[in-house]
Amino acid sequence: MMIEESFVNGNSLIHRLNPVLKIGFAIIYSFVVAVSSKFPSLFAALFIALFLVILARLNPRKAAVRLAAVNGIIILFWFFLPFTFQGEALFHIGPFAVTRPGVIFAAGITLKANAILIAFIALVATMRVTTLGHALNSMLIPEKLVQFFLLTYRYLFVIQTEYQKLTRAVKVRGFRPGTNLHTYRTYAYLAGMLFVRASVRGERVYQAMLCRGFKGKFYSLHEYSISKADITCAVFMTAAIVILVVLEWTKII
């Protein structure tokens, strides 16, 4: 599997927004949608998410692939929930009754999952991981955790190269995976070797950091100022949240 940040390249309004604003909205929006259950608010949420993804001008095919993967898991619920819920039967398939509450519940899950993930792709997947790390640092996330996060991200690609080296080595030696102990032993040793190399490298990395005068803090070279677009978007985002809350928790509709 390729590890890549598929959506970070772009020059849309969304890409240029202040990262703290994007993360903040993504978090509030996700939680509001996750605890919503009424269909008007869920459709409104999906509409907001789609609007954001259009505004971000992402590669539609890549976004569709990601969503297809998520909906593959959601389908599992459609196989179960309509049949296991108690309630009024809509119709029958053989001996099984498809119940109304079950279908409504499954539809709710599908809408929520898609809305949250589309918004996530539009808002969070459009920023670089390093940007995300520094933005989280200014959002009350402990410094240590942010350092952990940035170091893991930094060495992901190094370790991936190590992994490719090891898989190439076993392939050259004629290794063909199958359902047998030899395969499991090979993979276990491969994983073990990755851990050993990571551990040794981690110590070297720390020594190198000390040599360069590391004093327990990462500095960001970018300054994130608040632009006019940020303020306008913040107003619209607040309005979007208010609309969702009103649709869900008041009795207008």
Added chain:
Amino acid sequence: MHISEGVLSGPVIATGFALAAIGTVIGLKKLDYERIPRAGVLSASFFIASLIHVPIGPSSVHLILNGIIGLLLGWAAFPAILVALTLQAIFFQFGGITTLGVNTVNMALPAVLCYYMFGRLIIRKGNLIESIAAFACGFISVFMSAIMVGLSLMFTEENFFDVATLVVAAHIPVMIIEGIIAVFCVAFLKKVQPSMLPGYIVPQRVFGIDPEIERR
């Protein structure tokens, strides 16, 4: 073994975040600044190792390895798994923001429990006990995770019982494979770099030569 977005109820999401926060704070407390780079790079290696697909019959499963993560990191498994899941969300969109807490606890709590249950048994000399403990570590860590995923679903909605049962049942082959992998992996680490395993006693220095440095 991720729970998708949009499935869980508010109280389950909130409990997940509360527990994940407590575990992460303890994990970070136990991790000095000088050990963060090593833990970070190790965490990257867990992320990559979880991309390995092991064949099983006509299908394949990916490694989870949370038992081994627990053995190697102890409480630091919490921040490590939190970070790994965040990166998975960013790269592959497996899971998103609201399920982060629950998914972290479901993976990391069994990891920490395995550290306490099997950490001391694994370093023993006896080959059989060591192998059994390692197998149990790999098997039980995934078993507990599957049970916790099932419970998270059940606390959300009682009608999820069938889905929850299916999740646990579907993971039985994974548990066995993780057990086998853990046996080999622990044996490998014991031979190559025993200082990575918990309870390792540094051998006495002989004539001023550090055996650890020699081995490298």
